[in-house]
Amino acid sequence: MRKTISFLIFSMVFWCSSAACGKVYIDINSPAFQKFPVAIPEFRNLGNTEPGEDLSAWFADQLSRTLNITGFFKIISPDAFLEDQDSAGITVGEIDFSNWSSIGSDFLVKGGFSYDGKNLAVEFRLFDAIEGRFLTGKKYWGKSEEKKVMVLKFADEILLALTGRGGVFDTKIAFVGKEGNNSEIYTINFNGSDPVKITAYHSITLSPQWSPDGSKIAFTSYKDGNPDCYIRDVVSGTTQKVSSFRGLNLPASWSLDGRKILMVLSKDGNEEIYIKHLGSGRLQRLTDDRAIDISPTWSTDEKRIAFVSNRSGSPQIFVMDSDGSNVRRLTFQGSYNSSPCWSPDGTRIVYEGSSNGRFQIFSIGENGDNFMQLTFEAGGGESPSWSPDGRYLVFSSKEDGRERVCVINANGLNLRVLPGIKGVESFNSPSWSRHLDLY
Amino acid sequence: MKRNSIFVGLLVLIFGLSLLFVSGCATDQAVKSETIKTDAIQADASMKDILADETAKSKAGWVAFQKEEAARKMLLAEAAAFKDIQFAFDRYDLSPEARNMLGGLADWMSKQAGWVLTIEGHSDNRGTLEYNLALGERRAEAAKTYLTGLGLAEKRVTTISYGEEMPLDPANNEAAWAKNRRDHFLLVLK
Known part of the structure; x- marks a missing residue:
C-alpha cells in the first residue's frame, strides 16, 4: 500500500515542527483536555467526470468517523453549517472563516477530488478557523479502493499538526474471542476494521502477546492437552511450540529487540517468572518464592519488571530489577491488584484492581506516586494494555455477563467499544501492537 | 450333518x-x-x-x-461419585469437607490399583485470567498434596488448571462463582 499511493505535500506547513519554533501543543492526555471542535463539510468534485458514487459525502463522513475514533475531536454536526457549500471553495481565499468560527468550529477540514474512471486524486486541507489560517494539506493519488487509506493518512496528518504526533491507525489489537468453552485469537485494526481469526484450534487458547515488530504473536493453547506456549508468525502463518513443560506455560511481554520474552512457568511446582531467550531457548529464572508470581511486564528501558504476587496474602503489584533482585511491593490500595502494563513513556503502570466489588483500571507511578482510577464503568475493566504512543488503553469490560474489548483515552475519557465478530460471544485479554507497516 | x-x-x-x-x-x-x-x-x-x-x-x-x-459399572459409579470440592474466593486451602472427600478418595484408590487420577483446578471469572490459571493450579496441587500425604503414589495423580475457562455455571452471581471455584476429579482405569 505504502508504495502504491504517491503523495505530495503541496504547500508548506505554516508552523514548523514543535520545539524548534516554540510551538506548544495542548496536552491531550490531561483530564482537563477539551476535544478539538472540527467541521468537515462535503468534499468538492474538482474533476469533469462523476465517480458513480457520492464521494463528496463519503469523504466527509469517513474522515469524521476516523477522527471521532481517536477520541480527540468533537465533530460539528453538518446541521449547524452556515456556509453555502455550492459556492464556497477549498482554499484560504475562498473561505469565509466566520461561517465556521461562529458555529464553534475551531478547525475546518476541506477537500476535493477528481476521478478519471480509474484513478482518484484527493486533496485534503486543514485550517485554523479562528485565525483563518491554513495548517496543513496533502494530495493523494491512487485507485478508488485506496480511498480509505487516504482518509487514514490524512487523519494522521491532522493529529500530527495539532498534537505534534501522529495517530495509531497503523496498529492492531489482538484479543481472545470465546465461543462456548472454546477460545481463539483474533486481531482487529485500531479503527475496528479488518477482523482476522488467527487460530482455529477448537480448544482453549489464551493470552496473546504481540512481538515488538508485529510479525509474531505469542499465546498459550490447550490444543495438545497441556497449556503450552506457541509463537505464531502472522506473516507466514506458521506456528511453533516454544514451551511445553508440565503445568502452565504463559507468555508475557517481549523485549524490544524481540529476542527475549518474559514467561510464567510452573514446571518446578509453582508459578515462577522467567526470561526465555528465544534464540538459544535458555531460561533465566527471576523469582523464587512459594507464592504465585505471575503477569510480568517490562519497563520501557527493560531495567525493571512489574509483576503480580500473592506473597503478602492477596494479589498485589510488585516491582523488581530485571535480574530478579530488589523486589518491592508497589500497590497497597485494595485487596486484589493484578495485570500490570508499563506505559510506553515509562512513567506509570496501569493495572486492574478491585473497587467496590468490581474490577476497574488504575494507574500508579513506579514509586507508588500519582495513584488514580481511570475507569468507573459499571462493567468494570480488566487486562489493560497501552497503545504504543501511550495515548490510549485497551481493556476488557463485562456487560450482561459477556466481555467486550474497549478503548479509552489515557486520561480515562472517551470510552469506545470495539465492534463484535459474528459467532463470537465474548472477548478478553486485549494486547496492543506497536506501529505496523499497514498502509 | x-x-x-x-x-x-x-x-x-x-x-x-x-x-x-x-x-x-x-x-x-x-x-x-x-x-x-x-x-x-x-x-x-x-x-x-x-x-x-x-x-x-x-x-x-x-x-x-x-x-x-x-x-x-459399580467401580465406574464409585469413581464418578467423588464430587467436586469447592474453594473460597482467591483461596486454595482445603475445607474440612474437602479433606473428608479426599480421605475417601485416597482410601478407594488404595484398593483400586489400576486407576489413575487427574485433578482439574478451576476458578470463577473474577479477576485476571492469568492469575486465575494460577489459582486453578494451586487448587489442584493442594488436593494432590493432600492425597499423596495420605500415601497415594505421586505417579498416579496428575493436575491441570483450566482457570476460569470451563465454568460449571456461566452466570455471574455468588452461587455460580461458588460452584465454579472447584477441583474436579477424573478417575481412569489404566
Missing part, C-alpha cells in the same frame, strides 16, 4: 461301483471309501462335543463377563 454324510456315502458308492465297472482293483477303493465315511461320522461326533464344550464355556464366559461388567 447327517444328511451330508449320507450324501457323501452315496457319492462314494456310485464312484466305487463305477470303478468296479471299469477296473479290476475296485474292491480296495470301495473299502477306502468306507473309511472316509467313518471319518466323516467321527468328525461329526467330535464337532458336537466341541460345540457343546464351547457353549458351556461361553455360558460360563458370559456369566463371568456379566459379573465383570457389573463390577466395572
Whole structure:
C-alpha cells in the first residue's frame, strides 16, 4: 500500500515542527483536555467526470468517523453549517472563516477530488478557523479502493499538526474471542476494521502477546492437552511450540529487540517468572518464592519488571530489577491488584484492581506516586494494555455477563467499544501492537 | 450333518461301483471309501462335543463377563461419585469437607490399583485470567498434596488448571462463582 499511493505535500506547513519554533501543543492526555471542535463539510468534485458514487459525502463522513475514533475531536454536526457549500471553495481565499468560527468550529477540514474512471486524486486541507489560517494539506493519488487509506493518512496528518504526533491507525489489537468453552485469537485494526481469526484450534487458547515488530504473536493453547506456549508468525502463518513443560506455560511481554520474552512457568511446582531467550531457548529464572508470581511486564528501558504476587496474602503489584533482585511491593490500595502494563513513556503502570466489588483500571507511578482510577464503568475493566504512543488503553469490560474489548483515552475519557465478530460471544485479554507497516 | 454324510456315502458308492465297472482293483477303493465315511461320522461326533464344550464355556464366559461388567459399572459409579470440592474466593486451602472427600478418595484408590487420577483446578471469572490459571493450579496441587500425604503414589495423580475457562455455571452471581471455584476429579482405569 505504502508504495502504491504517491503523495505530495503541496504547500508548506505554516508552523514548523514543535520545539524548534516554540510551538506548544495542548496536552491531550490531561483530564482537563477539551476535544478539538472540527467541521468537515462535503468534499468538492474538482474533476469533469462523476465517480458513480457520492464521494463528496463519503469523504466527509469517513474522515469524521476516523477522527471521532481517536477520541480527540468533537465533530460539528453538518446541521449547524452556515456556509453555502455550492459556492464556497477549498482554499484560504475562498473561505469565509466566520461561517465556521461562529458555529464553534475551531478547525475546518476541506477537500476535493477528481476521478478519471480509474484513478482518484484527493486533496485534503486543514485550517485554523479562528485565525483563518491554513495548517496543513496533502494530495493523494491512487485507485478508488485506496480511498480509505487516504482518509487514514490524512487523519494522521491532522493529529500530527495539532498534537505534534501522529495517530495509531497503523496498529492492531489482538484479543481472545470465546465461543462456548472454546477460545481463539483474533486481531482487529485500531479503527475496528479488518477482523482476522488467527487460530482455529477448537480448544482453549489464551493470552496473546504481540512481538515488538508485529510479525509474531505469542499465546498459550490447550490444543495438545497441556497449556503450552506457541509463537505464531502472522506473516507466514506458521506456528511453533516454544514451551511445553508440565503445568502452565504463559507468555508475557517481549523485549524490544524481540529476542527475549518474559514467561510464567510452573514446571518446578509453582508459578515462577522467567526470561526465555528465544534464540538459544535458555531460561533465566527471576523469582523464587512459594507464592504465585505471575503477569510480568517490562519497563520501557527493560531495567525493571512489574509483576503480580500473592506473597503478602492477596494479589498485589510488585516491582523488581530485571535480574530478579530488589523486589518491592508497589500497590497497597485494595485487596486484589493484578495485570500490570508499563506505559510506553515509562512513567506509570496501569493495572486492574478491585473497587467496590468490581474490577476497574488504575494507574500508579513506579514509586507508588500519582495513584488514580481511570475507569468507573459499571462493567468494570480488566487486562489493560497501552497503545504504543501511550495515548490510549485497551481493556476488557463485562456487560450482561459477556466481555467486550474497549478503548479509552489515557486520561480515562472517551470510552469506545470495539465492534463484535459474528459467532463470537465474548472477548478478553486485549494486547496492543506497536506501529505496523499497514498502509 | 447327517444328511451330508449320507450324501457323501452315496457319492462314494456310485464312484466305487463305477470303478468296479471299469477296473479290476475296485474292491480296495470301495473299502477306502468306507473309511472316509467313518471319518466323516467321527468328525461329526467330535464337532458336537466341541460345540457343546464351547457353549458351556461361553455360558460360563458370559456369566463371568456379566459379573465383570457389573463390577466395572459399580467401580465406574464409585469413581464418578467423588464430587467436586469447592474453594473460597482467591483461596486454595482445603475445607474440612474437602479433606473428608479426599480421605475417601485416597482410601478407594488404595484398593483400586489400576486407576489413575487427574485433578482439574478451576476458578470463577473474577479477576485476571492469568492469575486465575494460577489459582486453578494451586487448587489442584493442594488436593494432590493432600492425597499423596495420605500415601497415594505421586505417579498416579496428575493436575491441570483450566482457570476460569470451563465454568460449571456461566452466570455471574455468588452461587455460580461458588460452584465454579472447584477441583474436579477424573478417575481412569489404566
